[in-house]
Amino acid sequence: MSIALTTAGLSKNYGALQVTRAVDFSLPVGARHALIGPNGAGKTTFINLLTGTVPATSGSITLLGEDITGQRPDQRVKRGLARTFQVTSLFPELTPMQSVTLAVCERLGLTARWYKRTGEHRAALDEAAEILARLHLGHVGHLLTRTLPYGQQRIVEVAVALALRPRVLLLDEPAAGIPSGESAELFEVIAELPEDISLLFIEHDMHLVSRFASRVTVLVAGGILAEGTPAEIMANPEVRTVYLGNSEGHA
Amino acid sequence: MLAILLTVLFDGLAYGMLLFLISIGLSVTMGMMGFVNLAHGAFAMFGGYVATTLMQRAGVPFLVTLPVAFALVALASIVVERLLYQRLYRRGPLDQVLFTVGLTFMSVAGITWFYGPSQQPVVLPAFLQGQVSLFGLEVGIFRLFLVAVGLLVAAAVVLGVERTRFGAKIRAAVDNPVMATGLGINVGGVFALTFAIGSGLAGLGGALGIQILGLTPAFPLKYLVLFLIVVSVGGLGSVGGALLAACVVGVIDMMTKYFLPEIGSFIIYAVMVALLMWRPHGLLGKKS
Amino acid sequence: MTPSCPPSTAEAGWLRRRGGEIALWLAVPLAVALFLPEYYLLATHVAALGLFALSLDLLVGYAGLLSLGHAMFFGIGAYTAGLLAVHGWGEPISGLLIAALVAGLVGFITSFAVVRVQHLAQLMVTLGFGLLVFEAANRARWLTGGDDGLQGMVVSPVLGLFEFDLFGQTAFFYTFVVLALCFIVATRVIDSPFGLTLEGLRENPKRMAAIGTPTAARLRQAYVFAAVFAGIAGALMAQTSQFVALETLSFGLSAEVLIMLLLGGAGHRYGGLVGAAVFVIARDLLSDLNPQYWQFGVGGVMVLVVLFAPGGVLGILRSLRQRLLPVARTSTAKAAPATPATKGGAA
Numbered sequence: 001m002s003i004a005l006t007t008a009g010l011s012k013n014y015g016a017l018q019v020t021r022a023v024d025f026s027l028p029v030g031a032r033h034a035l036i037g038p039n040g041a042g043k044t045t046f047i048n049l050l051t052g053t054v055p056a057t058s059g060s061i062t063l064l065g066e067d068i069t070g071q072r073p074d075q076r077v078k079r080g081l082a083r084t085f086q087v088t089s090l091f092p093e094l095t096p097m098q099s100v101t102l103a104v105c106e107r108l109g110l111t112a113r114w115y116k117r118t119g120e121h122r123a124a125l126d127e128a129a130e131i132l133a134r135l136h137l138g139h140v141g142h143l144l145t146r147t148l149p150y151g152q153q154r155i156v157e158v159a160v161a162l163a164l165r166p167r168v169l170l171l172d173e174p175a176a177g178i179p180s181g182e183s184a185e186l187f188e189v190i191a192e193l194p195e196d197i198s199l200l201f202i203e204h205d206m207h208l209v210s211r212f213a214s215r216v217t218v219l220v221a222g223g224i225l226a227e228g229t230p231a232e233i234m235a236n237p238e239v240r241t242v243y244l245g246n247s248e249g250h251a
Numbered sequence: 252m253l254a255i256l257l258t259v260l261f262d263g264l265a266y267g268m269l270l271f272l273i274s275i276g277l278s279v280t281m282g283m284m285g286f287v288n289l290a291h292g293a294f295a296m297f298g299g300y301v302a303t304t305l306m307q308r309a310g311v312p313f314l315v316t317l318p319v320a321f322a323l324v325a326l327a328s329i330v331v332e333r334l335l336y337q338r339l340y341r342r343g344p345l346d347q348v349l350f351t352v353g354l355t356f357m358s359v360a361g362i363t364w365f366y367g368p369s370q371q372p373v374v375l376p377a378f379l380q381g382q383v384s385l386f387g388l389e390v391g392i393f394r395l396f397l398v399a400v401g402l403l404v405a406a407a408v409v410l411g412v413e414r415t416r417f418g419a420k421i422r423a424a425v426d427n428p429v430m431a432t433g434l435g436i437n438v439g440g441v442f443a444l445t446f447a448i449g450s451g452l453a454g455l456g457g458a459l460g461i462q463i464l465g466l467t468p469a470f471p472l473k474y475l476v477l478f479l480i481v482v483s484v485g486g487l488g489s490v491g492g493a494l495l496a497a498c499v500v501g502v503i504d505m506m507t508k509y510f511l512p513e514i515g516s517f518i519i520y521a522v523m524v525a526l527l528m529w530r531p532h533g534l535l536g537k538k539s
Numbered sequence: 540m541t542p543s544c545p546p547s548t549a550e551a552g553w554l555r556r557r558g559g560e561i562a563l564w565l566a567v568p569l570a571v572a573l574f575l576p577e578y579y580l581l582a583t584h585v586a587a588l589g590l591f592a593l594s595l596d597l598l599v600g601y602a603g604l605l606s607l608g609h610a611m612f613f614g615i616g617a618y619t620a621g622l623l624a625v626h627g628w629g630e631p632i633s634g635l636l637i638a639a640l641v642a643g644l645v646g647f648i649t650s651f652a653v654v655r656v657q658h659l660a661q662l663m664v665t666l667g668f669g670l671l672v673f674e675a676a677n678r679a680r681w682l683t684g685g686d687d688g689l690q691g692m693v694v695s696p697v698l699g700l701f702e703f704d705l706f707g708q709t710a711f712f713y714t715f716v717v718l719a720l721c722f723i724v725a726t727r728v729i730d731s732p733f734g735l736t737l738e739g740l741r742e743n744p745k746r747m748a749a750i751g752t753p754t755a756a757r758l759r760q761a762y763v764f765a766a767v768f769a770g771i772a773g774a775l776m777a778q779t780s781q782f783v784a785l786e787t788l789s790f791g792l793s794a795e796v797l798i799m800l801l802l803g804g805a806g807h808r809y810g811g812l813v814g815a816a817v818f819v820i821a822r823d824l825l826s827d828l829n830p831q832y833w834q835f836g837v838g839g840v841m842v843l844v845v846l847f848a849p850g851g852v853l854g855i856l857r858s859l860r861q862r863l864l865p866v867a868r869t870s871t872a873k874a875a876p877a878t879p880a881t882k883g884g885a886a
Contacts, residue, residue: 074748085746089745089746090746093741101732107751110732111732112760114732114733116731117731121732160750164751339845342845343603349801349844350841353838353839356835357839359834360838363834479659479666483660487659516670520667527660527663527667
């Protein structure tokens with residue numbers, strides 16, 4: 001089984017505060033991997049370290065065999081690493097069609113081109129429309145993103161990330177803020193993603209985790225507490241004490 | 252030569268203290284709300300006009316006009332903040348810049364209408380005039396007075412921010428307004444009061460600065476750049492940074508005016524750009 | 540700010556898409572020539588300052604980069620064209636191109652510093668560069684004439700055919716044609732993937748980095764575009780008035796052009812042009828007014844526009860249209876392709 005993404009001794013300190021402690025983690029190609037842990041465990045920081053939004057204090061990150069530790073976020077994206085944000089981070093005054101087109105254009109290296117209208121880049125437009133259709137957003141593609149219901153905005157998050165054709169996709173609580181009934185719907189969309197995309201997602205709801213993840217890593221106080229199949233993790237007494245008390249608040 | 256150098260240095264410090272008094276409120280409130288308030292100089296100007304009006308029309312002594320200028324400007328600023336500014340906290344910087352420049356234009360025109368465009372006179376009390384020998388250096392008493400007031404205010408602000416309950420709330424609100432709200436701090440109220448104190452200090456600075464900075468209706472536009480340099484170079488929300496930057500700006504400006512009048516303001520602008528390249532968040536600003 | 544998305548209008552025919560605009564661009568100069576020839580000078584100012592405001596809109600309205608020192612490029616363009624014409628290079632079109640080049644070069648060099656910082660520091664760096672160039676021009680009297688302005692420009696006939704006349708007819712048509720050409724280029728830029736990228740940067744720079752955009756490089760590119768257009772605008776102003784005032788470099792002009800943008804509506808291709816027209820015409824009509832009244836009025840209008848009409852004149856027109864013709868709104872929404880099938884179908 002080949003490895004898509006690994007970290008070795010990845011750490012992040014803010015002064016004396018250690019928010020990520022020597023994390024050794026690896027994500028196989030095609031993985032459906034969940035990252036869980038109580039609030040403040042450093043899950044989002046871990047994602048931020050992987051994408052380069054936050055620079056690591058020490059340790060290394062390897063993406064598809066290449067050391068990306070020192071690279072800027074946009075350089076990592078070019079090498080196949082995409083993410084979504086826990087708090088919706090979209091383009092409020094652009095439409096989903098424009099947002100996804102933008103991501104496609106970036107992947108195709110068109111965003112410095114000013115002498116041809118976007119409308120003339122047929123391939124990019126068709127691809128964007130295809131992605132929206134695949135995620136059931138075709139009918140709202142022309143509306144301003146800020147006018148969409150929150151649940152649809154969460155799916156636009158995924159659509160923008162997918163337009164980058166990532167090899168590794170990091171989803172930071174993709175269903176955050178969606179009523180629990182609708183979050184399964186979002187995960188159905190995620191489950192339909194191509195199998196060669198390696199997926200790491202943060203999620204609190206253990207039902208969703210056990211349904212959609214094949215492996216789970218538990219992060220506590222910035223370090224890995226346990227790793228295994230959802231069943232193993234649910235049975236782990238240490239995890240139960242640290243995590244399950246917390247999960248009731250989120251269910 | 253050395254004596255001249257030291258005198259100019261001291262004048263620069265006194266000048267810097269005025270810049271500090273006027274800019275400190277801008278620095279704290281800008282750091283708190285991220286509101287780009289280019290009308291701050293107008294508050295200083297109002298302080299100056301309050302002082303001259305009281306002195307000329309009512310014969311109020313100079314020293315008494317100072318607390319009145321502080322209080323009146325602080326009061327007026329609360330009205331402006333609650334009535335106007337707070338509508339714009341969620342807007343982009345473009346709207347904030349244009350709105351506050353618009354307010355500045357209105358105050359400049361309004362003051363010109365009532366007072367005319369000419370320089371306002373100030374008569375200092377006798378005991379603040381003249382020179383005094385300080386460690387063998389002849390310095391103006393008024394400038395010495397300015398340095399003392401500046402340092403006193405700086406100390407009071409630092410103590411107030413570091414040691415009092417209200418100061419703790421200010422620090423929390425500057426650090427993270429969202430979290431401060433979550434902790435039950437009334438950020439809007441804290442901000443309004445901070446804004447009033449900051450504007451009051453600007454009014455005080457305007458009143459104190461009539462002699463050295465001059466007082467004409469063009470004041471808010473003429474000095475706006477210097478205030479902004481102090482705030483940005485010092486670092487948003489940093490009292491010590493503002494004091495340091497104000498002294499640096501005051502001394503450099505005074506030095507170049509005295510020794511290199513040909514180059515004029517060139518140096519101060521160049522220094523500002525260079526410092527911001529070196530430390531984009533200011534000398535003592537926290538990295539956001 | 541621009542709800543009609545470029546991709547959705549892709550299928551409309553070129554003439555159908557731009558027909559109305561082209562008619563407008565032909566009608567305006569014709570109307571000026573036929574009915575208002577005594578206002579050639581004023582119309583020339585509107586056109587040059589409109590181009591200047593358009594250049595700033597690329598930064599402020601589209602890329603979300605607020606500059607307080609944009610007059611720097613207008614002034615550099617003006618002085619470049621002016622100095623060329625003083626020293627024997629009176630050919631206007633090449634003068635215009637050289638001015639654009641110089642302004643673009645200065646824009647390129649300073650863009651590294653401007654993009655390095657954010658927020659207040661960015662405002663201060665743009666302001667700082669503007670003030671530095673102003674001070675430099677003020678001190679270099681031997682070159683620029685200092686605060687007396689640059690005098691003695693001799694500008695040759697445009698294309699060797701059209702002499703600059705006393706009525707300002709040539710000046711107006713020359714400026715208007717250059718404005719139209721620049722507007723076509725700017726429209727291209729705005730409708731391109733690069734233009735879309737700028738809007739993305741305005742809306743959410745963090746997300747732009749997360750989709751792999753080298754954000755600093757794109758902002759620098761926008762900055763250079765804005766500098767080039769501003770330089771052309773300044774050169775037009777210099778060549779048509781055969782004089783360069785020191786004020787072309789001043790902070791006051793940087794502020795004025797922001798006001799024009801506010802009045803017209805930032806983030807809209809026509810915002811700068813409309814704003815320049817409103818501002819320049821109002822100033823001309825009210826020129827007999829006590830300057831205090833003018834300043835108070837401008838300040839009051841700025842305050843009111845920000846509070847009650849943040850979209851400027853064009854924003855007001857848009858919301859009026861939406862209120863009066865709610866049907867038009869839904870029909871544009873429907874006209875936009877909803878499914879990939881309709882997109883792929885028409886070509």
